[in-house]
Every structure is written in C-alpha cells, then in structure tokens.
Amino acid sequence: MGNFGLKVNRFYEIFVEQNGYVKVLEGLKNTLLIAVIGLIIGIAIGTLIAAIRTIPQYKVLPRILNGICSVYVGIFRGTPMVVQLLVFYYVMLPLMGVKMTGVQVSMIVFGLNSAAYISEIMRSGIMSVDSGQMEAGRAVGLSYGTTMMKIVIPQAVKNILPTLGNEFIALIKETSVVSFVGATDLYVAFNYIGSNSYEFMVPYLVMALIYIVLVLIITFGIKTMERSLRRSDRRH
Amino acid sequence: MIDVINLEKHFGDNEVLRGIDVTINKGDIVVVIGPSGSGKSTFLRCLNCMEDPTGGQIIFNGVDIADMKVNINVHRRHMGMVFQHFNLFQNKTVIQNIMLAPVYLQCQDLRKDKRYNRWTKFTNIFRGKNKKELRQITTDAATIKREARENAMSLLKRIGLEDKADAYPSTLSGGQKQRVAIVRSLAMNPDVILFDEPTSALDPEMVGEVLDLMKALAKEGMTMVIVTHEMGFAKEVATNVIFIDEGKILESGEPKEFFANPKNPRLKEFLSKVLA
Numbered sequence: 001m002g003n004f005g006l007k008v009n010r011f012y013e014i015f016v017e018q019n020g021y022v023k024v025l026e027g028l029k030n031t032l033l034i035a036v037i038g039l040i041i042g043i044a045i046g047t048l049i050a051a052i053r054t055i056p057q058y059k060v061l062p063r064i065l066n067g068i069c070s071v072y073v074g075i076f077r078g079t080p081m082v083v084q085l086l087v088f089y090y091v092m093l094p095l096m097g098v099k100m101t102g103v104q105v106s107m108i109v110f111g112l113n114s115a116a117y118i119s120e121i122m123r124s125g126i127m128s129v130d131s132g133q134m135e136a137g138r139a140v141g142l143s144y145g146t147t148m149m150k151i152v153i154p155q156a157v158k159n160i161l162p163t164l165g166n167e168f169i170a171l172i173k174e175t176s177v178v179s180f181v182g183a184t185d186l187y188v189a190f191n192y193i194g195s196n197s198y199e200f201m202v203p204y205l206v207m208a209l210i211y212i213v214l215v216l217i218i219t220f221g222i223k224t225m226e227r228s229l230r231r232s233d234r235r236h
Numbered sequence: 237m238i239d240v241i242n243l244e245k246h247f248g249d250n251e252v253l254r255g256i257d258v259t260i261n262k263g264d265i266v267v268v269i270g271p272s273g274s275g276k277s278t279f280l281r282c283l284n285c286m287e288d289p290t291g292g293q294i295i296f297n298g299v300d301i302a303d304m305k306v307n308i309n310v311h312r313r314h315m316g317m318v319f320q321h322f323n324l325f326q327n328k329t330v331i332q333n334i335m336l337a338p339v340y341l342q343c344q345d346l347r348k349d350k351r352y353n354r355w356t357k358f359t360n361i362f363r364g365k366n367k368k369e370l371r372q373i374t375t376d377a378a379t380i381k382r383e384a385r386e387n388a389m390s391l392l393k394r395i396g397l398e399d400k401a402d403a404y405p406s407t408l409s410g411g412q413k414q415r416v417a418i419v420r421s422l423a424m425n426p427d428v429i430l431f432d433e434p435t436s437a438l439d440p441e442m443v444g445e446v447l448d449l450m451k452a453l454a455k456e457g458m459t460m461v462i463v464t465h466e467m468g469f470a471k472e473v474a475t476n477v478i479f480i481d482e483g484k485i486l487e488s489g490e491p492k493e494f495f496a497n498p499k500n501p502r503l504k505e506f507l508s509k510v511l512a
Contacts, residue, residue, distance in 0.1 A: 135286060136323035136417075140337035140424055141313035150336065154327045231404070 004201075011193065011202040020193045027189030028210070034106045034178060034185070035171040041111025042167070046118030049073070051148050053119070054126050069119070076116035082177050085109050089181040102183030106175070114171055121163050125156030158229045165222035169215050186210060237262050237297060237427060237459060238283065244291030245275075245282055245483075252278045254483040255292070260428070260461060265454050267470040267491075268463045270480040271506060276463045279480060280430050283461060284308075284315045297427065313341060316421025316429035320436050322413040324405035330416055331401040334388040334423045335381075342380045349373055384423070391419040395449060411442030415449055428459040435466060467510055471495055479503045 014020045049069045055062040076084065089105050129152050137147030157164070176187040190207040194200040238260040245253040252275045260266055270276040281287045283294060285301055285308045294302045301311050325333050349371045360367045392398045395415045405413055414434055421429050431450070435443045447469050454460060454473045464470065470477055471491050478488040479500065487500045495511075498504045 130321075130323070130326075132319060132321055132323035133325060136317075136319065136325065138309075139284065139286065139312060139315075139317035139319075140421065141309050141341055142337055143309050146340065150340070151325050151327065158327070 007199050007202050010197045010199050011206070014193050014197045018196070020189075020196070023184070023189040023192050024186070027184050027186040030103050030106075030178070030183055031172065031175045031185045032214075034103065034110055034175050034183070035168065037107040038110030038114055038171050039168050041108070042114030042118045042171075043122075043164075045111065045115035047122050047153065049115065049119035050122035050126055051145075051153070053123055055144070073116045073119060076113050081109070081113055081174055082180055084113055085177065085181050102178060102181040105181050106178040106183050110171060110175070114167060117167055118164070121160050121167065122153075122156060125160035126152055128159050129155045158226075161222060161226050161229065165218065168218055168222075172214055172218070173211065238461075239295040240283070240292070241295070242292040243279070243282060243289055243294065243302075245278055245287060245289050252483050253282065253289075256480070256483075256485055258478065258485070258488075260459065262427075262459055263457045264459055264475050265473055266461045266476045266478060267474040268461065268478045268480060269465070269467070269470065269506075269510075274481045275483040276480045277432055280432050280461060280463050283430055284312050284317055286317070313337075313424055314427045316424060316426035318414070318417050318421055318429060318431045318434050320433040322405075322410070322417045322437070324408075324413055324417055324420070326405055329402050329404055330397065330408070331385070331388050331392070333405065333416060334391060334420045335384045337420075338384045338387070338423050339381055342375075342384075343377050346373070346375065346377065346380070388419075388423060391422060392416075395419055409442060410438045411445045414438060414442075414446045418446070418449055418453075422453075428461065429453070431460060431462040431464065433463050433465070435464065465510070467495070467507075479506070481506075 015024070049072065052062070052065045053069050055066075057063055057066060079087075085106065088109050089100075089102070093100060093105070126148075133151050133155065134144075134147055137151045138144070142150070175185050178185050179188045179191075186207055190203040194203040197203075238258075240256055240258040240260075243253055243256040244251075256279060258266070268276045268279065278287055282289045282302075285294075288304065289302045292302060293300045296311055297314065299306060299311065301308060324330075325336065328336060350373065353370045353373070356368045356370055389398060389401065392401055395418075397412060397416065400408065400412065400416075405416070408416065418429075418434070434450070435446050438446060443466070447466065450460070450462070450469075451473055462470075462474075474491045476488060477491050477494045479486050479494075479502075481502050487494065487498065487503050495507065498507055
C-alpha cells in the first residue's frame with residue numbers, strides 16, 4: 001500500500017500545489033450548470049409538449065401540434081446524446097453561422113434532449129390526475145390552459161417528482177460526454193490532473209466520489225421537496 | 237332561461253341522446269330521472285357543453301352555446317356544476333377551492349380592461365375629435381381578492397365549515413366535500429346550477445346534509461337541474477320532473493301528477509322498481 005500513499009501524494013501535489021483544484025472547480029461548476037439549466041429547459045419544453053399532447057384530439061390544430069411533438073420526441077429519444085451534441089456543435093452552428101461555447105451548446109442540447117424524456121414523464125403524470133379535476137376547472141369557467149396550469153400540472157408534478165429526480169440524476173451523470181464539444185466538466189478536469197501526474201487511479205476515484213456525493217445531495221433535496229408537496233395528501 | 241331544442245349526442249355509433257326538447261325557466265327546479273345508461277347524465281353534461289352536443293341547440297340567456305364558435309368559458313361562469321365525485325381541487329385548500337375561479341376570472345377581466353384602455357389611449361392620439369371612450373375601472377386586484385375571501389368565508393359559514401377553510405379536501409368527509417363543491421359553484425353567482433347525481437357517492441348518513449343544502453338553495457329561488465335517484469327529494473322540491481330513457485324524454489310533468497299517475501308504461505315499470 002506504500003505505492004498507494006505515493007499516488008495520493010502525487011495527486012495532492014497536482015491538485016493543490018499546481019492549482020488542479022481550479023480546474024476541478026470549473027468542471028464542477030460546468031457540470032452543475034449544464035445539468036441544472038438543462039433540467040430547467042427540459043421541464044419548460046417538456047411540460048409544454050406534454051400539455052399539447054394531452055389535448056383532446058378531435059380538432060385539426062391539436063392533431064398537427066401532436067404530430068410535430070411526437071416527431072420531436074422521436075428524434076431526441078432515438079439518437080444518443082453524444083450524437084446530438086456533435087450534430088448541434090459541428091453541423092447546426094456552422095450552418096446558422098452562430099458562435100457558441102461548448103458549455104452553452106451542452107446546456108441547450110441537454111435541455112432539448114431531456115425535454116423529450118420529461119414530456120413523456122409529464123404526460124404520464126397528467127394522465128394520472130383524475131379527469132374530474134379538469135372537468136371541475138372547466139365547469140367553473142376556467143379555460144383548458146388555465147386549468148392545466150393551476151390544477152392539473154401541480155398535481156401531476158407531485159406524482160412524478162421521484163421520476164423527475166431520476167432524470168436530473170441521469171443528466172448530471174451524462175454531462176461526462178460534453179468533452180466531445182470541448183466543454184470542461186468534472187471528467188475533463190480529473191483527466192487533466194491524471195495526465196499531468198501520469199497517474200489516473202486517485203483522480204478517477206475522487207471523481208467517482210464527487211459524483212456520488214452530488215447524487216446523494218440531490219436525492220436528499222428531492223425527498224425534502226416531496227415531503228413539502230405531500231401536505232395536501234393523506235399519504236404522509 | 238335555457239331552451240334545449242332537439243338535442244342530440246352520439247359517441248361514435250352509440251346514440252345516447254336522440255332529440256331532447258326542454259325549456260327551463262328562471263327558478264325552476266328540474267329533476268331528471270331514468271335508468272342507468274338512459275342518457276340522463278349525458279344530457280346534463282351537454283347543458284354546459286362538458287360533452288359537445290352533436291346536434292340541436294342549447295339556448296342559454298339568448299346564446300346558442302352548442303355552437304362550437306361560441307366561447308364556452310364565458311357562459312360556464314353563469315352555470316355552476318356539481319359532480320358525483322365532488323371533484324374538489326386536490327392541491328388547493330377549501331377556501332382556495334372556492335376563491336380560485338372568481339379571483340382568477342375577475343383579475344383576468346381587469347387585465348383585459350386595462351390592456352384595452354392602454355391601447356385605446358394610444359390610438360386616441362391619432363383619432364382627432366371622435367375619441368373612443370375608455371372603460372371604467374372601479375376595482376383592483378387586492379379588492380377582488382378581499383371581496384372573494386369575504387364571500388367565500390360567508391359561504392363556508394353558511395354550511396358550518398368555516399373552521400375547515402385552510403384544510404385540504406382529502407381531510408374532509410364525503411358530505412363535507414360535496415357541500416364545499418356546491419358552495420364553490422355558488423361563489424360564481426351562477427344563474428343555474430347543474431347537479432350530476434350529487435348524493436350517489438355518499439354514505440347514507442351524509443345524504444341528508446347535502447339534500448338539506450340543496451333544498452335551502454331551492455327555497456332561495458336558485459334555478460337547478462338535478463340528475464338524481466332520490467325520489468323523495470324529487471317529490472318534495474321539484475317543480476318539474478323529467479323521465480329519460482334511451483335518449484328520449486318519455487314523460488315530464490309536475491311531481492305530484494308525475495309520481496301519482498305515471499302514463500308511460502316504461503316509467504310505470506321504473507317507478508315500481510325504484511319506489512318499492
């Protein structure tokens with residue numbers, strides 16, 4: 001184990017004395033930023049898609065919108081995240097002539113990608129709410145959209161919070177692919193430390209620990225949120 | 237107040253309503269009875285277009301609300317509805333349930349008026365002499381909220397549940413839920429309230445409290461359309477009873493004559509089963 005102590009020393013040297021921690025902090029910041037912004041975009045677009053797809057389908061406009069939404073979901077669920085990142089960064093951006101950093105691209109792509117998944121999660125949540133809630137809202141004169149926003153979606157969110165937590169955790173872990181478009185995340189940071197010390201064991205171990213701690217914190221946060229949302233329930 | 241003319245409704249090939257004509261005047265208490273599957277609930281749900289009618293007209297306060305072009309939300313404000321399964325908003329407290337629609341809709345109207353005024357003020361600059369009138373705005377959001385809360389509290393006091401104002405619906409009993417649901421529709425000051433089997437999902441001992449509230453409303457002259465299996469209630473309160481079977485009105489009339497001297501054989505059979 002003397003060997004291992006040596007490796008820890010080597011890691012410590014790079015991490016503290018050669019400012020490796022700056023890189024790690026930047027990586028951590030980017031990882032969180034991409035996951036959080038991605039989740040926010042995902043929830044916003046995903047909820048919109050879910051609301052559109054649950055409109056009764058006997059008029060023309062909802063049918064067209066539903067078609068567009070299912071194509072969207074099909075595309076983003078049918079291709080790997082890495083491919084989406086690469087296509088967005090190396091195909092879409094040059095075509096549109098826009099300049100963006102890797103982190104910005106990652107945020108957008110992660111948002112669009114998770115929107116596809118969240119829309120399905122949210123749709124199942126909306127369908128789990130008793131249809132009488134919508135009827136009651138409509139019966140007092142609220143519009144479809146208002147009833148959706150004020151009555152149905154809050155209850156749907158409560159039902160799907162654990163699954164939504166899953167999605168957030170998956171997002172955090174999937175950020176490890178953003179190095180493909182040149183963004184610095186945790187993986188890139190520790191890889192940098194590893195290649196500077198010619199020693200990968202400890203850096204990758206620490207990286208794994210950081211991911212686990214992140215996920216544990218999120219799990220705790222979701223549990224707390226769930227508890228506060230369950231106030232209107234008998235299932236305490 | 238409501239004129240139903242040749243109302244038809246089918247789900248696919250299944251014809252549920254085959255031409256129903258009813259006139260409901262202000263202050264009427266119309267009780268609709270019939271065997272299950274007869275279309276009586278569908279008829280009631282068509283009255284406020286919860287189910288879109290596939291044929292015929294429903295003239296409510298002079299407007300044909302069966303027309304798909306009509307903004308139904310505006311007319312539903314004047315038509316309360318009470319459901320078999322209460323359908324209180326689960327994520328809102330009792331008082332929020334009652335206040336939600338009045339506050340939201342009035343605030344929405346207020347915003348619309350303000351927007352209209354801003355636009356008119358702007359366009360008036362170019363209008364020269366004949367300027368357009370601005371709409372009068374006499375209230376503000378805080379007043380709307382305060383008044384709605386006062387109104388909701390007085391309604392809750394009326395049904396003896398003011399101490400439950402901040403409770404969630406899941407903690408109430410069935411009878412309490414249904415009374416809150418009735419009061420929720422009252423908060424909109426509707427012209428008519430539609431009751432869809434309001435006591436069918438209740439424990440027997442809770443039926444009375446709900447019927448009492450409905451009787452009290454009837455005395456105050458509220459117009460009501462009630463689908464129910466409570467024949468005693470129908471006899472006592474109704475001004476008009478309608479018997480529907482297989483999507484048609486087979487008989488209707490004043491309750492006394494209706495129950496004492498049923499003419500239609502189908503109705504005779506039904507009453508003999510129900511009243512036995």
